[in-house]
Structure formats: structure tokens, C-alpha cells
Amino acid sequence: MHNNIDNDNNINNNDNIRVRFAPSPTGHLHIGGLRTALFNCLFAKKNNGKLILRIDDTDIARSKKEYEDSIISDIKWFDIKYDEFYKQSERKDVYEKYLKTLEEKGYIYECFCTEEELLISKELSINLKKPYIYNGRCLHLNNSEKENLRKKLADAGLSPSIRLNMLKLGLEQVEFEDIVHGRVAFHVKLLGDFVLKTSDNRFTYNFASIIDDIDLGISHIIRGEDHISNTPRQILLCKALGKSSPIFAHISLLYGKDGKLMSKRDFNANLEYYKKEGYLPQAILNYLAITGNTFVVHNYSNEIHNNNNTDFNRTIHPIIDNNNENNEIHNDENLLNLLNKDKVKDKEIFSSINEMAQYFDIKRAKNSGAIFSEDKLKFVNEKWLQHLSAETLISIIKEKFMLTGYIYLSDIDSNNNIDIDVQNKNANISDVIDCAEKEYGKEGLILIVDFLKNEYKTVKEIILELNNVFLSKEKYKYFDKEITELLFKNFEEIIDNGSADSEFDEIAVKNAIQKISKENKKNIKDIYKNLRMVLTGKTNGPSILKIAVLLGKERVLPKLKI
């Protein structure tokens, strides 16, 4: 990766950091768009800047309010906060103003070409295997020709479109320093005079976008790599207006398993899918942040991270200049820095979005595309479930998932491998949570969720288990009548004993099982297996001892009674 530019000064010393996320409401927010929003958000947080949300809705035909609302609600679902909000459809005056400036400077001209004419010349270029570039015909029209053509267009209810006169800028090449790609250059003559304002009086993306960026004081444009080829046009516009252009960072794109770009119609790209599967918003963001990107934590930094896992110890050998004997280290601090700087850690799992922002470095974004991996997402989600407290998890479920109204239970049938009779097949998440809270109380629910979150990888799995095991009144089949009867009898005894030291806890249940095994010459594994079968209807799952205790004697006994 060659980030051969030094933007450090720009990034760190400029306290006017302003970035923007500018989706067009022509579809729902997809996973790639979310990643762009995230990178902007992290960059803003890291540099104490502002994040602006701008709805790029200049294309009236394709833009829909429905999509705009959906994008905004998704951004909120992910807790990405923005400081300012704009819609391009409400900023026509601004574009008009800048267009006028351009006109005064003589950088624009009217184009009377019709769509058909343009199409013909384009087809011609393709047939000749030459690049299509607008021929600039209308630049050389005289006044009477213009008036004739103007009338013709007016008859069709159109006005001339406005193009930027590239040659007038007198440049051969446009080049820019991209934070992630380094120097990128384009030939101006290959760009062609592009349209700023259409014949039906709309402003084009390439114009409106950069005008807004200038007008809103955007310092850094962080967007997808697919915009690289728009960049020279936008820079040219900046030059024509005599403004300096923002700093660009074109981040790599996300691809599906097939190597194809994650597109809006792709179900893999659809955020609904991940919500429905029960991935936490923070985990999705965490995953998105580490793919096609690396977080480096210097060893001497404070480790906020939770102690146990993620011991990514990686030692880079210090590069010591042996040739230079005089390369003295003058004080202890320098020595410490030299030694420590070479010890870095790749950090993957974060405990908060703010922590992610703390270590975020746009310069480390990779310049090549990445294939989306649901396996890794699941892994990240699992880690998040593990380190989130049960209370927090429950509140996230209530806040984020209950509203979605997903019905998981009806999925069971199609998932086949579980064949149990669930009480309420149409229950949705809020039904399950409400029901569980009623049944076990707040504290009881916390205990159960605390248990489940360490056993399962997604919210969906947790909800399913909560419903199928902890809420089901179903009496599941036993496979051994005798064992079942013994279990009933012995469990009943624990309870009836009534003394303080024989509560229905893990030890008591375990002892009871051991006793049954000893006294009745039963295989201990069979007893466990039978208990599991009776209580959950399944042959595998988390510790049945814990499940039994969490269920409580009053729910276990009826299930054991034949």
C-alpha cells in the first residue's frame, strides 16, 4: 500500500474537519453504503470534525421519499449521528448561483444537441472502437444558429443544456492525491465537456455534488472507489471556480462471494437480511470497519480492551541502523518510543464505536476490494454478544429488534432440523421478550439472557432458544420412561427436602443425577440425554444443568411428570 502522501498536517492540524455521507434515495441503504457512512463517521469522530448527511436527490425520476426515510432510519438504527442535514432538491438556488459565477467567467456554454443526436455520435464511437467524447459541436455555434436550435428545443418543451468548457481551463492533466490510492491522474481531453444542467433544468450529480462540497465546506470526501472517475471532473469544476478542492479518500468496494460488486438488489447487500438474522448493529459496524482496513494499536497505548481473548501479539523486529554507529539515542523517552513503536497489535474486536474511532486511521484503508464474509461477521457478532452485559443486550433487543416485528418462529419449519411443537409459531421478538419478562421477571430474564448470549451467536438464535426452551409449555417426549420417572422422583425430593442447603441449584441437580446413576445402574450420559430431551425436545444444546436451574423447579417438574 502506498500512501506516499503526507496528509498528516491536513488531518491533524485542521480543526475544520467536515465530512459528508451523500446517498441518493434511489434504493435502500445497502451494506456498501453503510460502510462508507461508517468510515466518514469514524473519521469525523477521530478528528473532532462534523459529519454531514446529504441526500443527493437531483434525479427526481428515481428518487423516492420512501427511500430517503428508509436510509435515515437505517442510519439511526446503526447509531450513526450526523451534525447537519441537507437535501439537494432544496438547494437549487445554490447551484444556480455557482452556475452564474461560472458563466461570468466564461467557463460554460449552451448545448443544443438532442438526446438522439448524442446517441448517434456515441454509437458511432463505439463502432469505430474509439472512446466516446462529446465533440463540442455547440461550442462553435453562431448566434442565429443558436436561436434556431433554441426554438426547436422550446417546441419540445426543453431548454439548452449547460456544459463545462474544459479547454478553456487550459489543462492537459488533472491529478490529485488520494489518501488511499496516492497520486491519480487523468487526461483532460478524454473527459469531454460534461453537462452541468440538463435540458429539463436539473443539475447533474457531478455538478451538484462538488458544488455542495465546496459550499458546505467539506474538507475530506470519503466515498467509494467507484467515484474515482468522477473526481477529475469535480476537480476541474473547483479550478474553474477558483476554489481549492477537498481532499479525497476513495475507499475500496465490497464484493459478494461471486466476486461481483455488492449491489442494491443483492440480498447479501441488503441490511434487512442482517437485521433479521439477528446481527447487532455494533457488530455489523465493527465487521465493516475491519474489512478492507486495519486498526493498529501501539503497544504503549492504553488497552481499553477486555482482558481475556484477542491476544494478537505481533512483534515487528525493530529496524536498527547498524551502519550508523553515531545513531545515538539521546534520552530514555526516545529509546522507549523506538522500542515500543515497533510492537504493534492488529485490533479487530472493539468494545464501542468510540473506541473504533480512537484507533481509526483512514490512511490504513486498503486500496483493493474486499469480499464480504458472513462467517467473519458472525464471529464478530459472537464476540459482541459475549462482552455486552445482559442488561445492555436486552435493551438493544428492545430498542432495535422488537420494532422490526420479525417473526422468527415460523422459520423453524423451513429449518427442518428442529422438530418441536412450539406454542406460538407466529410469535415475534417482542412477544417473546414480553412473555419472558412476565414469566421470569426482569431479574430472571437477565439471568437467562446472560446465559444464552454466551451460548449463541446471533440475536435470532437467542430469541428462538428463549421461546422454544424457556417459554414453551410443551411436554416433550422422553426416550426412557424409567429414567424420566427417576428424575421426577429425585428432583421432587430436592425440593421437598426444604432445607436451606438443598436448593434446586446446579450442584443439587448434578448430585441427583449421580445418585440415580449409582443406585439404578443407569448410564449417566443417558440420564443427561433424557433430561435434555424432556426439557428442550432436542438432543443437543447448552448445559442442561444450567437450563434446568434457570427454568426452575416449578417448570421442570411438570415436564418430567408422566
Add this chain to the structure above:
RNA sequence: GGCCCCAUAGUCUAGCGGUCAGGACGUUGCCCUCUCAAGGCAGUAACACGGGUUCAAAUCCCGUUGGGGCUACCA
């Protein structure tokens, strides 16, 4: 076709001229265990190819191949 971007294991990546090519996901085996996970341990697998430059190249340069993006009066 043209322009631009990119190339380390199945996937995400570290690497900035001298490394046993490091880590993570996945996968395989073992341990743990009431089963499934989790966890612990171990294994698996990569510098696209060809030329240079250099004492020395994954790393720098050129070419080839491959992948991707853009190529609109869409954004």
C-alpha cells in the same frame, strides 16, 4: 474498445529491500465435556506470471495475465 483502480492462503489482512512471510476468519485434529457450542492446544494453506534494478526483491521499475470500476442530459 477507451480511461482509471487493484493483485500475499478459500476469505480479511500485516509487510515499505535482508522476516522460519506474521495475525484473524474458515477448515482439520486433540484436550475439556451431559450433548452442541464456547475455550485451550496443535495442524492446514499465500507472495499471479515474466523480465529487469540490486550483493539481496513479496517489497522498487517495466511488461503480461487476471479481477474490478467508470465510460449518460443516473447518482
